[in-house]
Amino acid sequence: MKSFHLAFAVLALAASGLQAQTAPAVKVDIKPLKFANVQTPQFQASNVPSRNWRPKDWLEIDMEFDIKLPTTAGGRNGSLSSMTVNYYLAMSTTTKDGRRQVIKGAIEYVDIPASERCHALAYVSPAMLRRILEKDTFQPSDVTGWGVEVIVEGQRVAGDGSIKGPWWEKADGLAINDNTMLPKKDTPFAILWGDYDVGVKNK
Numbered sequence: 760m761k762s763f764h765l766a767f768a769v770l771a772l773a774a775s776g777l778q779a780q781t782a783p784a785v786k787v788d789i790k791p792l793k794f795a796n797v798q799t800p801q802f803q804a805s806n807v808p809s810r811n812w813r814p815k816d817w818l819e820i821d822m823e824f825d826i827k828l829p830t831t832a833g834g835r836n837g838s839l840s841s842m843t844v845n846y847y848l849a850m851s852t853t854t855k856d857g858r859r860q861v862i863k864g865a866i867e868y869v870d871i872p873a874s875e876r877c878h879a880l881a882y883v884s885p886a887m888l889r890r891i892l893e894k895d896t897f898q899p900s901d902v903t904g905w906g907v908e909v910i911v912e913g914q915r916v917a918g919d920g921s922i923k924g925p926w927w928e929k930a931d932g933l934a935i936n937d938n939t940m941l942p943k944k945d946t947p948f949a950i951l952w953g954d955y956d957v958g959v960k961n962k
Contacts, residue, residue, distance in 0.1 A: 784832060785839055787909045787917035790823040794899040799885070799947050815885035816897040817946070820846060822879040822907060826871055835874040841960060842911045843867045844879055846940055847920075847927040849904035852892055854934045860891050861933045864940025867960040878956045880943045887939050 798814040822844065828837040848862040868879050888897050906920030906927055920926065927933065942959040943949055 783911040783914060783916055784829045785842075785911055785916055786827040787842070787911075788825050788827075789907060789909070789917055789919040791919070791921075792905050792907065793821040793823070794902050794905075795819040795821065796897050796899060797948070800951065815895070816888065817885060817948075818883035818888055818897055818902075819948075820848070820881040820883075820940070822881075824877055824879065824909075825875060826873050826877070828873045833873065837873045839871040839873065839911070841867055841869045842871060842909055842916075844881075845908040845910065846881055847906040848883075848902050849926075849933075850891055851901045851903050858932055858934040861927060861935050862887075862891065862939045863927070863935050863937045865938075866940065866942050868957045869960050871957050880948075880956045882941045882943065882946045882948070883939060884941060884946075887936075891936060891939075 795818075797817050797819045799817065801814060826839055826842075828834055828839065832839075844866055846862075846864045846866070850860040850862060852860045854860065862883055864881060864883075866879070866881050871877055885895075885897075889895060892901055904921045904926065906922070906925065907918060908915050908925075909917040918925070927935070943956060944959050944961075
């Protein structure tokens with residue numbers, strides 16, 4: 760009886776381990792990232808004081824992609840409940856000790872429709888750009904390299920980059936600035952562009 764219980768426990772443990780290692784049944788096709796210099800939008804409102812201010816430069820990251828789901832998950836008519844995108848941007852500046860400045864961010868997107876072109880947006884604020892670039896202006900050429908990872912159910916299901924391989928893991932020569940990106944909903948662009956981009960999880 761003891762040997763039966765032991766064998767059953769071993770089989771159950773092996774099955775749970777296999778289940779944990781099984782990749783989610785979703786395929787993600789990522790297009791090269793697009794970078795843009797976008798200025799703070801200006802809106803008009805009544806019954807509030809008028810203030811003079813100068814719009815500043817934001818870095819906008821636009822990731823075009825599409826996903827494919829199995830028929831058991833809805834196929835072409837299905838949607839993926841959530842996925843996290845890890846962004847890595849190598850910038851044109853270095854620290855005093857010669858390490859390349861890297862902007863890193865992780866954003867969780869939700870309700871992604873299958874089998875249609877999608878866009879995921881992320882932003883870096885003017886204040887963060889000034890700290891890293893040490894200047895008030897930004898140009899897309901200030902991004903010298905990029906990489907992305909797509910995580911679903913805790914597992915990496917896709918990735919891409921301007922340089923082959925996970926260059927961001929070579930941390931010795933890099934100055935990683937973590938949590939330096941914002942989802943669109945946390946920026947002045949939150950109300951713009953309708954259904955152009957996929958939604959973001961509310962914290």
